[in-house]
Amino acid sequence: MPDQALQWKPQLSNQKGPKYLALVRALREGIREGKLMPGQKLPTVRDLAWRLGVTPGTVARGYQIATQEGLLQAEVGRGTFVSIQSARLGPTEPLYSNSSYEYREGQNDGVVDFRSPILPDVGQAAALSRAMAEAAREVNDQYLKYPGLRRDAYCREAVLEWFPPGFSLRSLVTVEDVVLTLGGQNGLSLVMQCCLRGDRPVVFAEELAYPGFRHAARLHRAEIQPIALDDEGMIPEALDHAARRYNGQLVFITPDAQNPTAVRMGTARRIAIAEVARRHNLQIVEDDCYTAPVTNLPAMRTVAPERSWYVTSLSKTISAGMRFGIVVAPDGMGEAGRLTAQHSYFGLPRPVTDMVTRLFTSGDAMRLRFAAQAEMDRRLKMAINILGAQEITWQEGLSFLWMRLPLGWRSSTFVRMAEAEGVLLRSADEYVLQDGHAPNAVRIALSGGVSEELMCQALTRLTVLLQNQPNDLPV
The missing domain is CATH 1.10.10.10 (Winged helix-like DNA-binding domain superfamily/Winged helix DNA-binding domain)
Structure with a gap:
């Protein structure tokens, strides 16, 4: 046998x-x-x-x-x-015999992708086209030279406009604090290059965390230790306990829009995390790539300016294809960050910095940012109206929500059955660090690239799925 x-x-x-x-x-x-x-x-x-x-x-x-x-x-x-527990199973036809979704290899007809946020076009294409045309008219001999440590200063100056009035960093950041990167993921890698030392450095991260951080840590041969979360994000006592046990160098947090749980960290919690970081000499990486709507909460770079690296990008509000990221280094570390960028990729391409500078100085960047968030907020509220009976965590203007599944569901099973119905999701499993426990939950990222009708139809299919126990459904 x-x-x-x-x-x-x-x-x-x-x-x-x-x-x-x-x-x-x-x-x-x-x-x-x-x-x-x-x-x-x-x-x-x-x-x-x-x-x-x-x-x-x-x-x-x-x-x-x-x-x-x-x-x-x-x-x-x-x-x-x-498995010795395997029971004889029922038919293997699709979940619903009248499903209109038919997946064909290499095609996505009828599929609604809720795995990663897809930006709505609220004028980005036109603004980028204008900026590109204006930049092309002013090409000069600077394009013949390497970007250099100082030649991007004009763009770094313009980047300060990305911090809106009311945001805690607005009055604190100077052009010397800014490092330009090839997107947020590149920004995370750059911080690790600046901070990590030794053959197997230890970094701390939220027990449910953005997978890109895990990949970046692996590239830098770092060992990740997961830190427990609650409804405000990382728990300071859990971080303190881990830091006493392991000789860590860096802690990664997403205080404004925790990815994937969508919770927000209060001021007292931010201060407590900073105190733990000081006690154990940890550098802090603050991921704000989702650029949640402005609040009166202080950035970690404000709470602990001597050790906090603030990372953001244009990918979630203006253009993912531009690959433009921003790192605000700790006090006095901007030059070290730019030197690391120089050694790694010689700085950003001149066409990118020229285009982005025009987006910022014209006011288009801020206008598009708020317009995209307003559109995502409108779609988010539509999603909540459809999924309202479920246990959901969300924030106004954020482009994703976190849904805990009813008793009896496993996230992997739900994701598989949703995919059979033409709806693509991310299960909690994709955010768990090594040896971590995955809750039975899924992240639903909003798609601005499909019609509202199609989006609502997809969300309705999820509600139908949730009304049944998985063991009662034909598989």
């Missing part, structure tokens, strides 16, 4: 949808039909990938979903087995 399972080769060519979901359905069908028996060992990821002509990542993801559903069980050092 084990040999039979090891030689198992499902036929995926006649299955609809992504290959990893087709593999899950084939596993479910094989167990239901008795072709795969409880306790049997399955082929290794690489072996099955080679036989099926797909990538190992496709098989690994299919195995992971099937394991989360209880179809399989993985044993370290031994392999993957059909």
